[in-house]
Amino acid sequence: SKKLPVDGKEQIQGLSNKSSTEYKKNYWKPALAEKPFVPFVPGNDLNPNGARHFYELVRGRRSIRTFNALKKPPISTIENCIRAAGTAPSGAHTEPWTFCVVEDPSIKSAVREIVEHEEYINYTKRMHAQWVADLRPLQTNAVKKYITDAPYLIIILKQTHGTTDDGRKKQHYYNEISTSIATGILLCALQAAGLCSLVTTPLNCGTALRRLLNRPDNEKLLILLAVGYAVKNCEVPDLVRKPLDDIMIKY
Numbered sequence: 001s002k003k004l005p006v007d008g009k010e011q012i013q014g015l016s017n018k019s020s021t022e023y024k025k026n027y028w029k030p031a032l033a034e035k036p037f038v039p040f041v042p043g044n045d046l047n048p049n050g051a052r053h054f055y056e057l058v059r060g061r062r063s064i065r066t067f068n069a070l071k072k073p074p075i076s077t078i079e080n081c082i083r084a085a086g087t088a089p090s091g092a093h094t095e096p097w098t099f100c101v102v103e104d105p106s107i108k109s110a111v112r113e114i115v116e117h118e119e120y121i122n123y124t125k126r127m128h129a130q131w132v133a134d135l136r137p138l139q140t141n142a143v144k145k146y147i148t149d150a151p152y153l154i155i156i157l158k159q160t161h162g163t164t165d166d167g168r169k170k171q172h173y174y175n176e177i178s179t180s181i182a183t184g185i186l187l188c189a190l191q192a193a194g195l196c197s198l199v200t201t202p203l204n205c206g207t208a209l210r211r212l213l214n215r216p217d218n219e220k221l222l223i224l225l226a227v228g229y230a231v232k233n234c235e236v237p238d239l240v241r242k243p244l245d246d247i248m249i250k251y
């Protein structure tokens with residue numbers, strides 16, 4: 001149904017006695033290698049308590065805003081959590097994510113400066129009064145001490161496109177959904193490792209953070225995660241989660 005580009009017609013001259021389906025198959029090369037399937041190896045098929053244990057683990061996750069600046073988890077733990085995130089499913093297996101792990105204090109300070117500058121404008125001008133009111137129970141504001149206190153920042157970028165091995169533009173389908181799923185897995189892995197996190201989506205900071213981190217412009221800021229341990233007397237909002245009956249509908 002799709003027309004071949006003009007230069008594509010030239011490339012398939014030699015195939016002109018074959019069917020048009022055959023032309024297209026030869027012109028529209030997939031970004032992934034076309035290889036024979038391999039046997040599926042089931043991961044964890046005999047664990048009747050697995051889901052309950054997993055729920056017990058993840059229900060303890062809370063976003064915290066006061067990090068212990070003196071207690072730093074090993075980088076190997078962060079690496080394993082990001083390995084876990086990298087197992088996420090993605091559109092056409094494009095793996096359209098980049099996880100920038102920042103521990104350098106001077107880069108953290110620069111991130112904080114960018115975010116606090118924009119958040120001040122967000123809170124005072126860009127966000128609707130209703131939005132600001134809705135955040136009051138969470139006691140957030142434009143001061144972002146957690147950015148310099150947290151031992152690690154994981155700045156998660158979605159790649160809007162990539163490059164194939166032979167130098168063509170590679171489409172990254174559903175890059176935002178794919179990267180968000182990977183982030184969900186990352187949050188679970190951090191929880192499993194006993195670490196605390198804060199998910200933030202700094203409004204209007206994308207370009208400045210991308211430039212600070214020297215990333216190309218096909219990579220767009222999705223989420224800034226602060227990661228580490230809570231301070232000793234850390235407090236969190238008294239939130240209640242929806243019960244199962246409110247989130248699950250059986251048919």
Ligand code: IYR
Binds near residue numbers: 135138141201203
């Ligand atoms: N990005 C701002 C505001 C903010 C927005 C939402 I929605 C939150 O759940 C929390 C904060 C900030 O980080 O303060």
